[in-house]
Amino acid sequence: MKDVEVIVTRSLAAAAADRYQVNWRTDVKGVTTGWCVLDDKDELVAVARALTELSARLSTITAYGAEKAKQTGKFEIAYHFDLDGDTLTVTVHIPVEGEIDSMTPYFANADWPEREMAELYGIRLRGHPHPERLFIDESLGEAVFDQYIPYSTMVNAATTKGLWEKVLAKGKEQVAK
Amino acid sequence: MSTYKIPVGPLHVALEEPMFFKVEVEGETVVGLDITAGHAHRGIEYLVAKRNIHQNIVLTERICSLCSNSHPFSYCMALERIAGIVVPERVEYLRVVADEIKRIASHLFNVAITAHLVGFDSLFMHVMEIREIMQDTKESIFGNRMDLGANCIGGVRYDLDAEGRGYLLAQLDKLKAPLAEVRALYETNGSFLRRTKGVGVLPRAEAIRLGLVGPVARASGVDYDVRRKAPYVVYDKLSFDVQTLPDGDVWSRTMIRLREAIESIRIIEQCMRDMPEGPTTIDKTPEIPAGESIAKSEAPRGELIYYLRTDGSDKPERLKWRVPSYNNWKGLQVMLTGAKVADIALVVGSIDPCISCTER
């Protein structure tokens, strides 16, 4: 077992007792990735505080499961922490209308990723210092990943049918070699 | 003294990419900064979920132009980790070569732009001319000046035979002398030093607090390079020095990039020396099972992280990536506080920002 596993497991146990699962993978180069799932989203703050003591750096946050959320009623949010090269991913589940604590008091760079997941998925943040829009304009509705899909669905994220009709009508047959 | 708010951007702040700054000034000194993003948001994270895994190699390559190779490279590594694919050793070397060639071209571009932003246009053109050696190299080896198309799942799409290796080494030789001369110029030229020394300072503690990465962090004394801290492909077998400088000003960031470009030449030469013979791709069609993985690499601008989750179908269930620039914007708030209005574009350019990367 690598040092990072021992240290992080100890911190996780202190922060979330037995309300988490974690497993570790180490690749051939000796780089470790840890995958931790918290039973309760509200444990996240305690875990974050423990990770700051290990000088962890927040790499990024991934929110996903928008389509699945409609069936299961919950989003998944994965927080990826860098531990001097090794990576720990902490996953929490939140209900569709639920809130998640902002990580900004512990990791200053959580600001942008949190605002981005708020505007794309409609996830509500608790305690974010300025939860405004990041990329998407205020005039557009919430959770754009859900609401503004029709255009992309129509064009199947590719060239349109109407365009192809013009191409097919005008293009000339080449002389067969 | 009363304060004013002046708009800077969104167009042509340092580059032809849009980012809007609301700058609060007191006289000609910056006292506050508000960044408004979103002018180049293309929804690529949505698109990748609609395309199959092969199409996404091409799509991720087009997220950015200067670090284009880092994206499909990391994405392929993420796929390979899920599928448990071990790539042939020759592939690992060829992937390093492609990535380091891109790093040299990317760093020289920013170094040139920095000269332009201080009004030293003859130096700007001189560096761009030197960079053209690398652009020609890319076009000759890969077939395109920006989008190399070097990676595929389980391998690479190009090979270097004896002629190709000879050509690459000759191009690197051609680069060495002018690059050394340029480095000396940036290190000692009075006009350049007066505009960049002590400008846009980012202290080490702030770089760590804000989670900055890449040359920007290393210029503030943060000794973090993914190639060293979390080695991938054959970086653990190659000898190179991670460049750091203590001062965190515009000059340091420029010098870090110049030094790294010189290190990259060393890395490619080692690859040419040590690369074993062998296949350039795995010999079966890869099948990607359900799973999740993380792949990190050191893009020219710093740590690039890919998170991939698959469900066994040919489309990714979730593909998320965070580019180095995304983190580095935050540094501007510190760097620009106390800076002069005339230095805004210079300081913005010194974080080597990539907006199409940031917003996707």
Added chain:
Amino acid sequence: MWFLPVLIRNLLKGPSTEAFPFGEAMTPKKMRARIAFDPESCALCRVCARICPAGAIQFEKRPDGLEFNLWHNSCVFCGLCTLYCESEGLHATGDWHLSHPQSEKYDLVEKATVKFQKCSKCGKQKMPAPLPLMAKLYPGLSADEIERLRAMCPQCRKAETAPQDGGTQ
């Protein structure tokens, strides 16, 4: 360090930009530019249309076959189609001269009909079996033998090859 010596050297060297369009511009051998399609080498597997990330390739039904269409204005020159085309029907050429007036934009199409064929043995309609693909499948056979096999439909080909020698591969 003074920049002046470098500046003077650059001045004496003259322009380093290419004189295009009045002179030649560099075109390396490996350049990935306009894609060329060879209908003789198409097996109609349509993998190119499936993997093309730009949606630049489309097959249209025609009475006697399938019509291949590649619109150069959608193509992003990634070369994925040439990589996945097992029968070598698609190639990247070094021709990058694709500029044209707006009025001619829909003319820039690589278009050719790949005809269905009749099996030389049973006479049923069949997909083409291009030479490069068949040569890969039957590396041990003579050119004449491959020609004979590729004129047949897969069923007849199987009946021809399997019982005699239990698979020629």
